[in-house]
Amino acid sequence: MELTGADILCRCLRQEGVKHVFGYPGGAVxxxxxxxxxxxxxxxxxVRHEQGAAHAADGYARATGKPGVVLVTSGPGVTNxxxxxxxxxxxxxxxxxxxxxxxxxxxxSDAFQEVDAVGITRPCVKHNFLVKNVEHLADTIKKAFYVAxxxxxxxxxxxxxKDVQVAKTRFTYPKRVDMRSYKPVSKGHxxxxxxxxxxILSAQRPMIYSGGGAVLxxxxxxxxxxxxxxxxxxxxxxxGLGAFPGTDPQFVGMLGMxxxxxxxxxxHHCDVLIAIGARFDDRVTGNVAKFCPxxxxxxxxxxxxxxxxxxxxxxxxxxxxxxxxxxxxxxLKEGAGKPDQKALxxxxxxxxEWRGTDCLRYDHSSQxxxxxxxxxxxxxxxxxxxxxxxxxxxxxxxAAQFYKFDRPNRWINSGGLGTMGFGLPAALGVxxxxxxxxxxxxxxxxxxxxxxxxxxxxxxxxAPIKIVNLNNRYMGMVRQWQEFFxxxxxxxxxxxxxxxxxxxxxxxxxxxxxxxxxADVEPALKxxxxxxxxxxxxxxxxxxxxxxxxMIPAGAGQNEMILV
Amino acid sequence: MRHILSILLExxxxxxxxxAGLFSARGYNIESLSVAPxxxxxxxxxxxxxxxxxDVIEQIMKQVNKLxxxxxxxLLTEGSHIExxxxxxxxxxxxxxxxxxxxxxxxxxxxxxxxxxSTYVVEMTGDASKLDAFLxxxxxxxxxxxxxxxxxxxxxxxxxxGLPGK
Numbered sequence: 001m002e003l004t005g006a007d008i009l010c011r012c013l014r015q016e017g018v019k020h021v022f023g024y025p026g027g028a029v030x031x032x033x034x035x036x037x038x039x040x041x042x043x044x045x046x047v048r049h050e051q052g053a054a055h056a057a058d059g060y061a062r063a064t065g066k067p068g069v070v071l072v073t074s075g076p077g078v079t080n081x082x083x084x085x086x087x088x089x090x091x092x093x094x095x096x097x098x099x100x101x102x103x104x105x106x107x108x109s110d111a112f113q114e115v116d117a118v119g120i121t122r123p124c125v126k127h128n129f130l131v132k133n134v135e136h137l138a139d140t141i142k143k144a145f146y147v148a149x150x151x152x153x154x155x156x157x158x159x160x161x162k163d164v165q166v167a168k169t170r171f172t173y174p175k176r177v178d179m180r181s182y183k184p185v186s187k188g189h190x191x192x193x194x195x196x197x198x199x200i201l202s203a204q205r206p207m208i209y210s211g212g213g214a215v216l217x218x219x220x221x222x223x224x225x226x227x228x229x230x231x232x233x234x235x236x237x238x239x240g241l242g243a244f245p246g247t248d249p250q251f252v253g254m255l256g257m258x259x260x261x262x263x264x265x266x267x268h269h270c271d272v273l274i275a276i277g278a279r280f281d282d283r284v285t286g287n288v289a290k291f292c293p294x295x296x297x298x299x300x301x302x303x304x305x306x307x308x309x310x311x312x313x314x315x316x317x318x319x320x321x322x323x324x325x326x327x328x329x330x331x332l333k334e335g336a337g338k339p340d341q342k343a344l345x346x347x348x349x350x351x352x353e354w355r356g357t358d359c360l361r362y363d364h365s366s367q368x369x370x371x372x373x374x375x376x377x378x379x380x381x382x383x384x385x386x387x388x389x390x391x392x393x394x395x396x397x398x399a400a401q402f403y404k405f406d407r408p409n410r411w412i413n414s415g416g417l418g419t420m421g422f423g424l425p426a427a428l429g430v431x432x433x434x435x436x437x438x439x440x441x442x443x444x445x446x447x448x449x450x451x452x453x454x455x456x457x458x459x460x461x462x463a464p465i466k467i468v469n470l471n472n473r474y475m476g477m478v479r480q481w482q483e484f485f486x487x488x489x490x491x492x493x494x495x496x497x498x499x500x501x502x503x504x505x506x507x508x509x510x511x512x513x514x515x516x517x518x519a520d521v522e523p524a525l526k527x528x529x530x531x532x533x534x535x536x537x538x539x540x541x542x543x544x545x546x547x548x549x550x551m552i553p554a555g556a557g558q559n560e561m562i563l564v
Numbered sequence: 565m566r567h568i569l570s571i572l573l574e575x576x577x578x579x580x581x582x583x584a585g586l587f588s589a590r591g592y593n594i595e596s597l598s599v600a601p602x603x604x605x606x607x608x609x610x611x612x613x614x615x616x617x618x619d620v621i622e623q624i625m626k627q628v629n630k631l632x633x634x635x636x637x638x639l640l641t642e643g644s645h646i647e648x649x650x651x652x653x654x655x656x657x658x659x660x661x662x663x664x665x666x667x668x669x670x671x672x673x674x675x676x677x678x679x680x681x682s683t684y685v686v687e688m689t690g691d692a693s694k695l696d697a698f699l700x701x702x703x704x705x706x707x708x709x710x711x712x713x714x715x716x717x718x719x720x721x722x723x724x725x726g727l728p729g730k
Contacts, residue, residue: 118578123589127632130578147632180727181574181635305626308619 002168005134005160006035009098012141013042015173018069020045020060020432022053026073027113028100031165036071045432045461048453050077052425054084055451058093059426062412063387064433065218067094067148074100075113078120078159083419085155086124090416091239092216094153096144097121103163104132117159126154134167139174146177151184152303153216184302188319188327196274196298196315197331203272204343205294205350206232209255209284212239212415213277213301214321215408219243222325223276229332230339233351235263237278239415242405247384252351253360256284257552258397261359261561264552266351267292268559275299277321280311281416290557300324359550359563360401369518371395371470371542374525375402378440378468381525386438386466387430389413391423391447394476397548399442421450424467428454431463438466438529445471445539446495455508458535466528467537469501472544480547505537512537566595567621568647568717570725571610571628572636575601579633583610586631592616592624596649596714604727607635611717638725640717647717650687651695652677654709655702657684665702672698683708691715 003011009032013021022045025033036044047053050072057068068088072081078099088095102111118130127147129140140158148156200206208230214223220243227234227250234244235255244251253260255267267273273295278284285291288310299306299313300321307316317324362372375398378386388403389412390396396413405411412430414422427441441448448469458465470476478493502512511534515524521540528536550561573579580599587594595613602609614624621639629637640647657665657679669676669686672694678685688698692715699707719725 119581122578122582122585179632182632303630305623305630307626309623312619 001170003171004031004035004168005137005165006031008134008137008169008171009141009160009165010035010039010042011171012138012173013069014039016141016145018042021069021071022047022057022060022429023071024050024053024073024077026077026100028074028102028162029071029077029165031162032071032098032100032160043432044071045428046457047425048456049451050080051084051421052428052451052454052457054081054095054097055087055419055422055425056429056432056454057095058084058088059389059412059429060433061088061093061095062426063409063430065216065409067096067145068429070095070097072097072099073113074102074117075115077113078115078117082120082124085121085157087414087417087419087422088155089124089126091212091414092153093155094148095155096148097155097157099157099159100165101130101159101161104161105163107161117157121157124155125157128157128159130159131164132161134164134169137164138171142174142177143179146179147182152306185318186302186320186323188300188317188324190327192315192317193324193327194331196317197328197336199272199296199298199315200230200274201337201339203232204340205269205271205347206230206274206339206344207266207270207272207295208232208234208274208276209237209267209278210234210240210243210276211237211278214240214243217277217302217321218408219277219320219322219325220408222322222329225329226325226332229329231344232274232339233266233348235259235267237281237284237415238400238413240278241400241411242408245406246404247406252355254400255558256281257286258401258548258550261357261550261563262351262354264558264561265354268557269350270295273297275313276325277301279306280309282310285311286552287555287557292558357563359561361564362546365543366518368543369515369521369540371398371472371540371546372402373518374468374470374521374540374542375399375442377522377525378442379403381522381529382438382440386410386440387412387434389423389427389430389439389441391443392418392420393444393447394480394546394548395442395444395447395470398470420447424448424451424458424465425454427465428458428461428463431465432461439463440466440468442468442470444476445469445473445498445501446475452504455505455510455535459509462533463535464531464533465535467535469537469539470542471498471501471539472542472546473498474544477548483547484553501537501539505535510535510537512539514539514541516541565617565621566613566615566641568640568645568715569612569614569624569628570638570640570717570719571612571634572602572725573608573610574633574635575606575608576633579608580610582631582633583612583628586627587614590627592620596712598714598716611715613715635727636725638719640719644720645717646720647691647715648689649692649695649715650689650713652711653686653688653699653702653707655684655686656682656706656708658682661706665706668698668701672701674698
């Protein structure tokens with residue numbers, strides 16, 4: 001029997017086990033919507049703006065490890081989604097974005113709602129396809145999911161012209177994919193691994209630095225075992241939080257620009273650095289010339305291009321984090337040797353001294369709400385069990401510093417691209433993936449406004465997200481940089497004419513709360529979290545001038561942190 | 565350092581712009597680029613001349629390899645290789661210059677493939693420095709138009725850049 005392209009697409013999605021599609025209809029995808037509407041086992045989530053669709057699918061993917069699926073129309077549908085696609089690309093999130101296109105005969109004619117979707121998205125996707133013939137559709141969808149989810153994951157765009165959606169052909173879904181030009185490696189090289197284990201065991205001042213790759217690969221178990229077998233200190237990047245338990249005594253906190261003093265000092269002074277699924281981002285390294293000056297470096301990464309990109313490493317190992325750490329753990333358990341306990345004891349003593357600076361301390365106040373206090377209270381009220389999404393700025397850093405993630409896939413934020421507006425739609429995706437779990441969006445009054453329209457989607461799908469808005473009436477991180485580096489000239493960072501967020505939440509059909517006193521923080525959080533079936537918008541009026549500390553200023557080394 | 569990359573990529577629309585886009589997005593240099601289908605019509609062969617430090621070249625190799633459409637890649641300048649470029653030149657050929665230009669073309673082993681009363685079109689192949697030398701010898705004032713294909717390159721010896729198992 002012959003099927004239409006739209007039918008074939010929906011069957012492909014079912015074959016891939018897709019349960020949710022985040023999208024927005026339009027002229028060039030109406031045929032697909034007509035079929036998608038009758039798929040009992042696929043829920044379509046109607047967002048209010050295509051950027052929201054991409055972020056929601058992205059949040060869904062980060063919280064489940066499964067690829068997020070987006071469906072948008074041609075032209076503005078695609079361009080609106082680009083920010084979301086670029087966000088996923090920078091953080092290596094598996095996503096398949098289906099875009100409608102004008103009919104093949106109209107391509108290139110500046111037709112209504114035509115853009116070169118493949119051209120526009122090319123620099124921010126892992127790969128993209130234009131399907132010009134319905135005969136190639138099923139094969140292309142199979143490839144899209146394969147490419148998005150294997151190797152270093154990433155978003156894949158499939159552009160489907162309207163006539164291809166209508167054209168008919170026989171449907172067979174390929175069982176497997178074999179691409180001669182794409183063969184991701186997952187097994188680490190045994191010789192390199194042996195060499196690395198030797199170096200790791202010889203360390204006097206070792207440091208484990210793990211990133212988003214450990215979360216993406218689901219390698220939390222292997223990482224935790226590896227760290228425990230060795231007894232070495234562990235730091236996580238912003239993207240890696242939760243891969244190693246945040247409450248573990250071996251955890252020295254996040255590293256980088258707003259990482260802990262102990263993590264950054266330990267990085268600076270270590271003699272062997274074990275980088276795991278991390279990419280030596282500039283927010284981590286600070287000044288590359290001053291980065292880990294004493295260390296020999298082992299780097300485990302699935303992406304060969306990440307190795308020695310900014311920092312030269314001594315022992316590169318290309319492979320999946322779980323595979324390589326699994327092999328290393330085997331060596332360690334089978335008598336490869338033991339770490340130098342005496343040196344390790346001295347190293348921990350030094351680290352504990354750095355810890356003693358208590359770099360995350362802040363002045364408590366009974367008059368004005370301190371943003372850090374809100375996050376700490378949230379952590380206590382939720383027992384550390386919430387899925388937490390965030391937007392971008394000061395609140396993001398405080399969330400990363402003060403919410404201790406003991407499990408992976410719980411901390412969902414735009415680390416690479418730094419996309420304001422990410423938090424709310426991402427929380428929607430997370431909530432749909434985990435309907436019975438508490439989901440909190442930590443945000444600021446500037447970020448939340450950027451995708452505020454998704455409050456409407458949250459009502460439609462009854463997503464009982466809890467929004468923690470740290471409202472300091474400033475673009476806080478911009479204000480902080482202006483205070484530090486522009487002599488306090490606060491150009492355009494003050495948010496004048498803000499809405500009444502309580503009324504705004506109510507207007508969208510949700511509950512709103514305004515919290516102005518420190519004493520009300522915890523009761524308000526408890527009250528909100530108890531409203532299990534409603535979205536609650538908590539507007540915390542916080543200290544306007546609070547800064548994120550500690551901080552490595554741009555161009556400085558990791559040992560040159562500004563403390564409070 | 566100047567380097568020549570030989571790239572075997574899927575002969576699909578957009579494959580060329582993926583490579584070119586990568587170079588511009590990451591700030592790498594393209595000195596010349598030539599691309600055409602191979603004996604296998606599903607594959608294109610690209611020869612790309614670039615320059616950069618060893619670290620930059622290593623990154624370029626990795627990033628190009630990462631493109632999904634790239635099947636195989638070698639750095640020709642790493643080993644013994646041959647490079648050639650085709651140049652078509654329109655030169656003045658009037659009066660005394662007419663005979664002199666013909667002699668010069670012979671010396672450089674070029675061919676005159678179009679003749680008018682006042683001009684020749686010269687076809688010439690060689691490495692970049694030979695073509696440069698011809699242009700210099702012909703004299704700037706006598707050269708009306710220059711079309712160069714950019715470098716094509718191939719490795720010396722028995723090993724060939726192709727699909728595994730072929």
